Amino acid sequence: MKARPGWLLLALGLGLTLAGILRGEAWRVLTKAIIICLECIGIG
Amino acid sequence: MTLTQRLRRKVQYLAALLANPYLIGFARGTIYQGNAKLVCVPFLNCYSCPGAIFSCPVGAVQAIAGGASYRLSLYVGGLLLAAGSVLGRFICGWLCPFGLIQELLASLSRTKLRLARVLTWPKYAIMVLLVPAVVVWAGATGTAVPLFCKYLCPAGTLEGGIPLVSLDLPLRALTGALFQWKVAVLAAVMIASVFVYRPFCRSLCPLGAFHGLLNGVALVSLNVNRERCTTCGTCSSVCPVDLDLPDRLNDPECIRCLRCLRACPQDAVRFSHRAGRNS
Numbered sequence: 001m002k003a004r005p006g007w008l009l010l011a012l013g014l015g016l017t018l019a020g021i022l023r024g025e026a027w028r029v030l031t032k033a034i035i036i037c038l039e040c041i042g043i044g
Numbered sequence: 045m046t047l048t049q050r051l052r053r054k055v056q057y058l059a060a061l062l063a064n065p066y067l068i069g070f071a072r073g074t075i076y077q078g079n080a081k082l083v084c085v086p087f088l089n090c091y092s093c094p095g096a097i098f099s100c101p102v103g104a105v106q107a108i109a110g111g112a113s114y115r116l117s118l119y120v121g122g123l124l125l126a127a128g129s130v131l132g133r134f135i136c137g138w139l140c141p142f143g144l145i146q147e148l149l150a151s152l153s154r155t156k157l158r159l160a161r162v163l164t165w166p167k168y169a170i171m172v173l174l175v176p177a178v179v180v181w182a183g184a185t186g187t188a189v190p191l192f193c194k195y196l197c198p199a200g201t202l203e204g205g206i207p208l209v210s211l212d213l214p215l216r217a218l219t220g221a222l223f224q225w226k227v228a229v230l231a232a233v234m235i236a237s238v239f240v241y242r243p244f245c246r247s248l249c250p251l252g253a254f255h256g257l258l259n260g261v262a263l264v265s266l267n268v269n270r271e272r273c274t275t276c277g278t279c280s281s282v283c284p285v286d287l288d289l290p291d292r293l294n295d296p297e298c299i300r301c302l303r304c305l306r307a308c309p310q311d312a313v314r315f316s317h318r319a320g321r322n323s
Contacts, residue, residue: 020120023118
């Protein structure tokens with residue numbers, strides 16, 4: 001199958017996602033997301 | 045409404061419900077705090093919405109940008125790249141709850157105004173400045189603030205701010221000028237949505253900008269069979285985002301609503317998936 005940019009970008013995206021998970025970014029997102037974001041709702 | 049549009053509407057409702065199933069949060073005035081929020085959805089969905097069980101990528105990117113150790117989120121960027129490289133703006137047209145809300149408002153009026161192309165550019169500036177603005181702000185003030193969420197995002201106001209403020213008296217007492225500003229922005233977007241198709245998506249959404257850039261290379265895309273096409277202009281006439289079709293079929297503005305595909309009398313507009321194959 002002829003390689004298309006879409007496949008390459010998909011592979012890159014999955015690789016970056018994995019790298020981000022390995023350096024703990026998902027947990028940083030979680031710690032932010034489980035607290036009400038006062039800025040997001042127009043308070044702080 | 046055609047069969048495809050009815051299907052699309054059902055998928056939109058389902059996606060909105062699957063992204064926001066924590067309905068008990070609306071009753072209690074709380075937000076979901078489980079581990080599902082480790083996962084970002086590829087569309088705008090405020091994680092302070094009482095119903096949201098996943099994280100918003102725009103909020104997440106800004107949260108990472110405001111951190112001390114690293115600024116660019118590989119995790120969120122990778123997720124968006126992976127999703128966008130497969131689907132492009134199908135994500136916008138079929139999954140985003142705020143896109144659905146704008147479309148429901150659009151059905152209130154038959155009058156539709158064209159959106160000048162130049163008004164679609166600000167979303168690219170927002171996309172590019174999203175991270176640097178937070179970094180510069182954090183450096184200048186010492187506090188990491190999600191600027192897009194705080195000053196612009198109408199989805200956060202509608203899905204998070206208004207429900208939580210309505211349900212929580214102490215929170216309501218804290219509302220001030222910022223909340224009024226955000227409600228004004230939300231009102232402007234909602235009113236505009238009645239007369240302009242998806243104004244926020246086309247003008248201001250950084251996710252729409254990002255996914256749109258991938259429309260041309262996404263694994264699921266559209267193409268036109270030039271041998272069948274008679275250039276009758278039917279596809280252009282039904283396009284809700286005012287594209288010059290079929291030449292602009294994979295334009296970054298196309299949200300893959302598939303009206304052109306269904307409307308073409310020659311069946312010339314087709315899906316394209318897997319390398320080099322049509323269906």
